[in-house]
Amino acid sequence: MILKHLWSYSKSPKYDPYRAISTDLKIKVVLSAVGWNLLFGIGLAVVTEGVFHVLEVDMGKHRTVDMFSKYTLPQVFLMMVVLAPVIEEFLFRGPLIFFRRSSFFPWVFYLSCVIFGMVHLGNFEDSSNLLPWAPLLVAPQILMGFFLGFLRVKLGLVYAILMHACHNGVLFFLVSLTELT
Known part of the structure; x- marks a missing residue:
């Protein structure tokens, strides 16, 4: 269901929140978005x-891996799963509300997705x-920016933060497994 809504939204983003939707359904939408975003993002x-391997492009080490050697596990968790989602959602999705009635909203929406990706x-x-x-x-982060922006508009900023935290929580868990073994 969410993929159909996302696809439709991608064609013509508008600041049009869902009306009268239960908290339980909002949580289901968020968890579905997390799952689909992880699936597509990991893909x-x-x-x-694969492309970088074939072309022999060295991406270097990801800075997230360095965090696990510089900080304690609770500190990394706090940075990845709590602070980053709150700060990034306020910065990238928070301002969307200022354009909710603007004809430029679709441009601002997509620009926020691209800038979010490029920052990463x-x-x-x-x-x-x-x-x-x-x-x-940064295509996975641009895609995630789209999912987060959709949730921000349709459900509210808190739900975008929740999705971001869940997504980062899964990645935290996976990276911590590989870094601690």
Whole structure:
């Protein structure tokens, strides 16, 4: 169901929240968005890794991995699962409300998705050398920006923060498993 709504929304983004929807249904929508976003995002990341491997492009180390060696597990959890979602959602999705009645809303919506993705280019060790590859490299984050923006508009900022926290929580769990073994 959510994919149908996302596809329809992608064609013509409007600031048009869902009306009279229960909290239980909102949570189901968020969890569905997390699942689909992880599936598509991991798929994009695998394709990117494959392309970079074939072309012998060195992406360097991801900075998230460094966090696990510099900070304690609770500190990394706080940064990844609590602080980053709150700060990033206020920065990237919060301002959408100022354009809710503007004819520029679709442009602002998509621009917020792209900027959100591009900011994550800084997660890579040698991001300046990867600039030509930026769209492919941060495609998963741009996609996530779309999911988050959709939830922000349809359900509210709190639900975008919740999705972001759940998404980062899954990644935190997966990375911590590989870093602690």
